[in-house]
Amino acid sequence: MNLKPYLQAVEAYLEKYTYGTNPNELYEPIGYMMSLGGKRLRPILVLLGYEVFSENWQKAIPASVAVEVFHNFTLMHDDIMDKAPLRRNHATVHTKWNENIAILSGDVMLVKAYEILLQGVEDRFLRAAMQKFSRCATWVCEGQQWDMNFETQNEVSIPEYLEMIRLKTAVLLGFALELGAMLAGANETEQEKLRLIGENMGVGFQLKDDLLDVYGNPEKFGKQVGGDIIANKKTYLLIEALQTAQDDTKTELLKWLSVKTFSPQEKVKAVTKVYNLLGIKEKTENLIDSFFRKAFDSLAEMQADESAKEKLASFMTWLMEREN
Amino acid sequence: MNLKPYLQAVEAYLEKYTYGTNPNELYEPIGYMMSLGGKRLRPILVLLGYEVFSENWQKAIPASVAVEVFHNFTLMHDDIMDKAPLRRNHATVHTKWNENIAILSGDVMLVKAYEILLQGVEDRFLRAAMQKFSRCATWVCEGQQWDMNFETQNEVSIPEYLEMIRLKTAVLLGFALELGAMLAGANETEQEKLRLIGENMGVGFQLKDDLLDVYGNPEKFGKQVGGDIIANKKTYLLIEALQTAQDDTKTELLKWLSVKTFSPQEKVKAVTKVYNLLGIKEKTENLIDSFFRKAFDSLAEMQADESAKEKLASFMTWLMEREN
Known part of the structure; x- marks a missing residue:
């Protein structure tokens, strides 16, 4: 699928938007942060959500940029x-x-x-857009707090982990689609359906991130593979492994989790070996699949323009299959 | 004047409002921060601003609380x-x-x-309230950045300092009055007049803070007197003193600004003595007076209910004459 028109429109808006000028110390970091790029997934989702219900996705560009600026705020903090x-x-x-x-x-x-959202939303949608944006922003902060809590929490269950990534990552993808739908005039039920599609896609998206962090192709991944393993980050992969491992495998895994001085390379290799032994890769792929599947199924059931649905579906496929 | 009805209404709203519950680590600090009290000046200003143009200030309570929550957010950061x-x-x-x-x-x-602001504002005022709130929030952040810049900046001029406190402190008092006026149905011109009254009052208010930090009665002030002097904080008092001092007095002042190890008590005493020599107290009082005077004069000129104007005027008098 061709994302270029969306991307170019978003970048063009970002390019001409001025956050402020003085004091420079306050505004320069914003420009810097926004210029680091990224995939601009969230604004694209706003535009694709809009297109499911109406043409002229260009009308949703400012609103879509608001979501990207919010996302980058969360990254900065x-x-x-x-x-x-x-x-x-x-x-x-x-x-x-x-x-x-x-x-x-x-x-x-x-x-x-x-x-920016305020500027991008007509009066008739203003209250709902602001309310749902605020609700989503609160959820994202809650997710970040859970994530921080989990760092020092001894045991994190899989449902707890999934709920954390739902809040920290997925709800914003849900809001992006919901906002697009809203601005295109979709009714509440349709907006809510699209929001949940975004949420399921978002959980799958984060699980894919976790998977790539261990199993990504170093040449394509762009980041160092194994960062989560080195940091003992309680991702789905580690939690599942801890629950499944027994006897020697469990001892080996726990050893690597508690060791204070180690060669990062060696640790990544050893823990990955444990994951391989336990079939963690396949389990993660299955879970990713199940979340994306829910999203695809709900989308298929929606009464909307087939070609626009198809576009969103290919975007989801791209997200699911991406290698970085 | 009797502020009790306003204060009680604001506290009652704060009491019953739930920011959220889970995770506790996220929400407990908010409750803690809000429970530390303070004078609740900003919500009171919203309510008094409302009363200048309409009765039933109770309608503006949620909006007034939004301003207080915002203020406490800035304090926390x-x-x-x-x-x-x-x-x-x-x-x-x-x-x-x-x-x-x-x-x-x-x-x-x-x-x-x-x-909270969203909940407290009718549809017809929503866009303007959100826009002006966002504009004010941006200014407050700019003010904080200038304040931080001034810490390491060698020379700060008096206009620069006044502009910093206008942004950091005064514009929120201005917005409080403006918001009250808006919600009471005042027109743009009237809202803007009230906003500027709040700004002038706010600059006077901050200068009074600076004055009390040096000349406050320790028994009434509530904080340690001399904190700004100990920290070499570039307040109006210090900037004015640096500009006025000559010869031995200047040498004495610069000595205390550069000394690394010192008895705090002795430094406060010595710098205060320099201020006394230079008539800094009177100069500061005159400047405070001039800002409040502008506010009183503009208020007197406004076409509005005289008894409501009188109420706001007594509140301003109380702010100007307060001892903590």
Whole structure:
């Protein structure tokens, strides 16, 4: 499928939008963050959600950009909390400038997300758009807090993990589709259906991220493979492995989780070997599949323009099969 | 004047409002922050602004609370940036919990401020209220960034300082009055007049804060007197003193600004002595007076209910003459 027209429209809007100018310390990091790129999945979802119910997706461009700015606000603050040095192979804002600037620039980005949404929404949709955006923003923060809690929590169950990624990642994809549908004049039921499609796709999307972090092709992945393993990140893969492993395999896994000094390469290799032994790759692929399947099925059932549905479906396929 | 009815209404709304419940780590800090109290000046200003143009200020209560929640969001994030251990004699959120929690709870508070405002505003005012709130929120962040910049900037001029406190503090008082006026049905011109009254009052209010930090009665002030002097905070008092001082007085002042180890008490005493010599107290009082005077004059000129104007005027008098 050809995403170029959507991408170009989103980039063109971002290009001409001015967040502010003075003080420079506040606005430069915003421009920097937004310029790091990324796949712009969320604005594309707004536009594709719009197209399911109406032509002229161009009308939804400003609203779609609001979702991208919000997403980048969460990344800027998450990077502080995770003490991440890099984002898309560039220094994170709190590393390039400092934490205070990353906090405050992030705050302004959240305000700007509201402002851009405000500009992009007709009066008749304004209250609903603002309400649903705020609800979604709250969920995303809740997801980030759960994620932080899990770092120090001894046991995380699979349902707990899935709920965390639903909040932290999936609800925003759900909101993107819902917003697009809303602005195209879809009714509440249709909006809600599209929102849930986005949520299921979003959970599948994050699980795919977890999978690629271990099984990605290093040449295509773009990031270091094995980062989650090195950091003992409680992803679906690790939680499932901990639940399935027995005897020597369990001992081996626990050893690598508790070891303080180690060769990263060796740890990644050893834990991946445990995963292989336990069939974690296939289990993860099945779970990813089941979430995307739910999304595809619900989409197929919807009464809407077939070619627009087809477009969204190919986008979902692309997301599901992506290698980075 | 009797502020009790306003205060009780605001507290009652805050009491029954639930920000959220789960995860507790996210929401407990919000409840904690809001329970630390404060004077609730900003919601009161919304209600008094409303009353200038209409009765039934009760209708503006939710909107007034949104402004208070926003204000407390800025305090939570500012406290991280300033590394402040205490807020209203209690541990700050980042001290009691940690920085990450203070960042994220603050983020949710900003979202909740929008959400509460949304609930408190009729459709016909929604876009304008959201737009003006966002504009004000951006200004407040800009003010905080200037404030941080000034910490490491060698020279800060008096106009620069006044512009910083206008953004950081005064515009929110302006927005509070403007919002009240808007919701009471005042026209754009009247709203703008009230906003500027709030801004002038707000600059006077912050200058009074600076004055009290040096000249407050320790028994009434509630905070340690001299905190700004100890921290070399570039307030109006210091900037004016640096501009006025000559010869030995200048040498004495610069000595205290550069000294690394010192008795705080001794420094406060010595710098205050310099201020006294230069008549800084009187100069500050005159400047405070001039800002409040502008506010009083504009209010007097407004075509509105005289008794409601009188109420707002007494509130301003109380703000101007307060001792803590």
